[in-house]
Amino acid sequence: MTGFTSFVKKETLHILRDPRTMLIALLMPVVQILLFGFAISTEVNNINVAVVVPHWSESVRQSVEKLSSNPYITYQGAIEQGEIDQYMRSGKCDAVVVFSNDFDKVLSEWKQNGTGENAMQFVMDASNTNLAQLGSGYLTNILAVDQMSSDMMPEIHMLFNPQMKSSFNFVPGIMGMIFILICGILTSVSIVREKETGTMDVLLVSPVRPLRIILAKMIPYFALSCINLTSILLLAHYVLEVPMSGNLGAIIVISLVYIALALALGLLVSTIAKKQVVALLISAAIMLMPIVFLSGIIFPVENMPDVIKPISAIIPARWYIDAMRKLMIQGIGFVGVLKDFIILCVMTIAIIGIALKNFKDKI
Amino acid sequence: MTIEKAIEVNGLSKSFGTVKALDKVSFDVQRGETFGLIGPDGAGKTTLFKILVTLLDTDEGTATVDGLDIGRDYRAIRARVGYMPGRFSLYSDLTIEENMEFFANLFGVSVEQNYDLVAPIYSQIEPFKKRRAGRLSGGMKQKLALSCALIHKPSVLFLDEPTTGVDAVSRSEFWDMLHNLKKQGLSILVSTPYMDEASRCDRIALCNSGKILDIDTPSNMVKKFDGNLYGIKSKEMYSLLKALRGDKTIINSYTAGEFHHLLADNGFDAERLKQELTSSGHKDVEIKPIVPLIEDVFIKLLSNER
């Protein structure tokens, strides 16, 4: 066995024999995907809706029918105007649709003149702002379709994610995080661990080139990441039903570039830190936090203050997540993510460059 | 047979911030010699090792290992030395066998190839080769570490405090192993804080706070000791020590175990001291001239420094 392959073997043994690493590396991605996909969902799939109908007519009946038959709405029946407050407070309903007294007349006025009074009113429980916002859009969407002219109600059409499934958005975000975690943090910690225990000294005092030592360390983590990439993509597609309508090849290629970038980041951290704790802290500070707050996983980049936007531009995860969203959810082809791809490539090369420059074969 | 030296050190200095870890250290190690660096923590032993195995750059001075310059030829040196750092530096999650194979492959050799050299040591732990290194006793870990440092047949062996934290039996066994390696022509630089291990080396350097106090063979060190050393004891050791400190003919006195040691001036008279002590209430006073130990040499050198 050559020095290099025996290195890879040793590194693999380290990972296999440390149950914690194995747990973090293999189970966490699955758990995160499932958690975000199901438990922590911000999507609206069960709004309790009641109606207030002062005067039943055929068109009102049709609208109510639409509500009650929608799978994402639980129809709670018709109530009196005076009961709205009580229903909302008791939590029996999240939204009430109040039809106007002369619904049919308003409707025909709209049809004739293209203008008129409001035909209905939504009363939303805004204590859950997310639900209120999504719900009102939702209700508008359901009730507006071919019932009235497009002018009468703002037509809201949910693009790409018609049910506004939040898991769709989270999958690219989780991928952006997982690879940093496994490649970046685990490699940096494992390199620094050798510094801490003193084995790095013994390794350096051998004819093996330090770069090979590092490269050999990265291979098992790269392999781990590939396993994770596979499992995430499979889970995303078959369990969360993310469409993956874009170019699968592009998804994989860009992910591999991103994994390489994460490995380089890990190496960079390991050149700075001398203790495992420090490596962890630096990793958390320069890798995880910015991803969570600035890459657009939680707060959309578009909504960020102008001061913050340029900072988010230097975060690799932002471009990766952007590319993955386009490819996996929007179904845009490789050309659509070319910019992201190029940026990621440049970043990877730059980080590798800095890390290598920083890396010394002395202490 | 070349005459070149195994290690040659000329005026090495190294500082970390304001702390001077090494201060113009010079010495050399002959081929096939076991050379001991003896001194307490903070003497600069580890720093010196790290510089010689090319892990650390020096601030000043030059050195060669196996005839190669530590600055210019550091890659070549790395292939030729065996290094055992102070702490246990093997992989505790790998087995004995896996550690051995890994370190052999690191140097591009196989365990079988150089088995003969390590056999006397490795065979003692080989029956447990499937055991993880982290679960070995101190003595066994030490044997494994030495085997791993030897497996590529180095020409110079660097052992940084190999016996620290190991019990007396394992320490003694370890020195026996080194003795066997020396017979095979290996040059060894070894450091230890235990002064009683000095006699196991061909030559020693006593060092403290980054400086070498003296270099010689252990027996010469003792021979060179100029001054009369006595051992003294009584029933009450502490008040005895206080009494000794008051005597003008005693240069230095210190605890040393069963007997206190005292370094006597020319005007010293053992009988007179004994009588004086007895009359002032000390019981069972016993004084005898003694042969200095390396520790006494060290203390004398250190006292001169201070």
Add this chain to the structure above:
Amino acid sequence: MNDNKTTNISHIIQVKDLTKQFGSFTAVDHITFDVKRGEIFGFLGANGAGKTTAMRMLCGLSFPTSGSGTVAGFDIMRQGEKIKSHIGYMSQRFALYDDLTVMENMQLFGGIYRVGKKEIDRRATEMLQKLKFASERNTLVGSLPLGWKQKLAFAVATLHRPEIVFLDEPTGGVDPITRRQFWEMIYQASSENTTIFVTTHYMDEAEYCHRVSMMVDGQIKALGTPTELKQQYNASSMDEVFRTLARGAKRGD
């Protein structure tokens, strides 16, 4: 805890058939010995012989599986908490907080043992003067040389005037002069009737002790003054005595 009312007995430690088992493994196997008040008692043994386990029981940190004994007049089986407040403890691994000053460390440890604030100040000042450390009272411990730290650690361990001090490998790595100064402090404490219970790897240090016990495989294989033991095993040094005894050891750490 400076009340000396507790014991007038001459044996500060009395232990009979003390045993500690971890599952099927007998770490300490029926050890019996006494330590006299004011004695310097060396507790030696190979790695893994059971020294640390035995010492933990004596300090009230762990309960014996069987056997009986008293430390400073308190029952090992039932009065672990009482024992803890009447002993001092110093180990090589952890001694003082590097990021606190000399005085802050003294105040901290004095406070832990419920010595009054004024009393701490008085004793600390006195001790620092004796050690010629008075000028360093506001120095961070981390910036002191190792030898000073160890002497200081001993001073801190005895600040609450314990009747017995346990020293676990106290002198590792210090230079010979400092090591001797350290032993001088121990002699002084002993001459003031404080009992010293010490473990060490330096066999030559065994010769400093009044009496020495040697543990092998969980049992006390030899006990006596250094002179007695050397005669008994026909050895010239304690190192030799130890090697003769420990060669037969079956277990390592």
